Amino acid sequence: MTDERLRMSGIVKRFPGTVALDGVELTVRAGEVHCLLGENGAGKSTLMKILAGSYRPDEGTILLDGEPFSPSTPHAGLAAGIAVIYQELDLLPDLTVAQNLLLGRSPRFGPFVRRARRAGLARQALDRVGARFPVTTRVRDLPIAAQQLTAIAKALTADARVIVMDEPSATLGESELEAVFGVIRSLTEEGRSVIFISHRLDEVKAIGDRATVLRDGRTAGVYDVASTTPDEIVAAMIGEAKELVRPAGRPAPEGEPLLTVERVHVPGLIDVRDIDVRPGEVVGLAGLGGAGRTTLLRALFGDLKAHVTARLDGRPFRAGSPAAAVRAGLALVPESRKEQGLMLGLSVGRNAAIAALDRPPWLLPGRLGRRLAAPALAGLGVRSVGQSQLVGQLSGGNQQKVVLAKWITRGGIKVLLLDEPTRGLDVGAKADLYRQVRDLAGQGVAVLLASSELNELTANADRIQVLYEGRNIARFDPRVSPESAIAHAVITGATP
Missing domain, CATH: 3.40.50.300 (P-loop containing nucleotide triphosphate hydrolases)
Incomplete structure (x- = not known):
């Protein structure tokens, strides 16, 4: 696990009134589960949207397998091998599971979609993540946990070199999460890289190899997960320099609750x-x-x-x-x-x-x-x-x-x-x-x-x-x- 798959250097992204990213560094190796950590608003989602092609950085460079990489659209990012499973799922609710999994990539015979073949490929992807619901189900009719598994399975149908999972466990039960962890391990065994975003440090310890911590739009540190304690990671996330903030000059309200x-x-x-x-x-x-x-x-x-x-x-x-x-x-x-x-x-x-x-x-x-x-x-x-x-x-x-x-x-x-x-x-x-x-x-x-x-x-x-x-x-x-x-x-x- 020494080959460098992805390097994002000096990434800067400004929005009106704020600097979301200020010189962020992120390096991910081939075959690695790299955890991306930070408090809400630290810049994790913005950084991943730049990687996926949804945003363009104002400054900085990206190398993918040693080659310059600058996706102009999410479609270009996916074509280059970047698959992102967002916390806010990008599925089309009125299409079936099979249609979502192979949208734009369905097997065809001339102008006609080979529906049986598409259903078979979709079934294979769902089986891999431990999902048992029919591929003919409309996405809007699935519970949210099943939709999350569908989004993960969708990423597996693409020939992705880097798979980003943004809070994949937020809606999953214990058995479903273990199935997803099994998928992650099989992906890294194939040499693929997984960027795993989570606030749950027990998950980070269970699945991660290394972790990059962002704080206030900057890289706060890179850590080997196995040799780093949760308290050390938390300290990097919140910063040691944060001072006590007191509500100035305000007496505490008294009386009966409203x-x-x-x-x-x-x-x-x-x-x-x-x-x-x-x-x-x-x-x-x-x-x-x-x-x-x-x-x-x-x-x-x-x-x-x-x-x-x-x-x-x-x-x-x-x-x-x-x-x-x-x-x-x-x-x-x-x-x-x-x-x-x-x-x-x-x-x-x-x-x-x-x-x-x-x-x-x-x-x-x-x-x-x-x-x-x-x-x-x-x-x-x-x-x-x-x-x-x-x-x-x-x-x-x-x-x-x-x-x-x-x-x-x-x-x-x-x-x-x-x-x-x-x-x-x-x-x-x-x-x-x-x-x-x-x-x-x-x-x-x-x-x-x-x-x-x-x-x-x-x-x-x-x-x-x-x-x-x-x-x-x-x-x-x-x-x-x-x-x-x-x-x-x-x-x-x-x-x-």
Whole structure:
């Protein structure tokens, strides 16, 4: 395992307002399982998208088997032997498993697809990953674990030299994961290279040969997995220089909780217990991707089927639908503002006023909408050419302000649920948004804030709950707890 398969040198990638990668180095050997580690936002996904051809680097070079490599598209990357299994699966839900596995590469006789041959090849690929479901099944009809196995099998049908697996275990059971590990071992025995991305250090120890750790868009170190302890890896991920962050000049809110969550249970996803939020308090939800933060907020908002035992204002509370949650005084700023929080084809004014009136947006009078929304938009400092501008034309930060303005315009907010509210925002926009959140808290609103940016939680939350694999495992006061201790619990699931 000494032959160099892949070398990425000095990789730089900039996005508006941020440097995602700053001179990253990654070297992968032939026949190696190379683990790529780092906290959320460290740059792992961006680096792999550059390798796959989805992004072009601003600086840096890539060598694949010693030859310069610069894929311009994902298709070019795949043709060169780079197969990526993304955490957000790139399968076509309305096609069958067999059609997905051999999309664009189906065996043919003239212009006709040889369906029996395609089904046979698909069956071989599924058998290799231990999947037993029929290849004729539509992908949308499969459970998420089966979809994950389909994505892995799809990568195996390509003649890939490098296979990237991004959190492949997030939805898999123990037996399914062991089958995947068997596939990984057989791939490396054939001389292929596997880049394995995971937050679960027990998996890294079980399958990895070497590991590269990214921190804040830079390479923090390269480690031999067998001779490195989990604590050493965690220290590299979170950094030794992180200082204690204290919420400046803010007394801890007191009084009876406004929202008490006794239990939220979604079988197979989350089982969260005993979280409460007082009026004026910001409670942070920390955790890795897949820890259950989004599921918890959606369940409280009535946006998915869940067993919820909670109290609001001292009374039993369970929202059977988002509309019922809104009537009760809950407001949700979702993770995907473009897909779930806004109607991009409508104006700023109509988006900001839509929650204030229970009617379809196309029936909302323009003048009334502008009058209702004006105070909130002005108070939040939304920058636009006017309320008639399409909200899809605004910057990300201003779009997020419009989502918040929607709930302020409606009024009556008791509990504000925020899911990754600063994703994609620059530093200034983040500061503006958190000022607005603190203003709402100052008016007695209880805030549940889910974020993968731990430094933002320690700076803005009064208390922090850590979620790990669907359960809340620890509680911290950021006034007295070092950020490194919270990060350790987030990554390892170990309670203090």
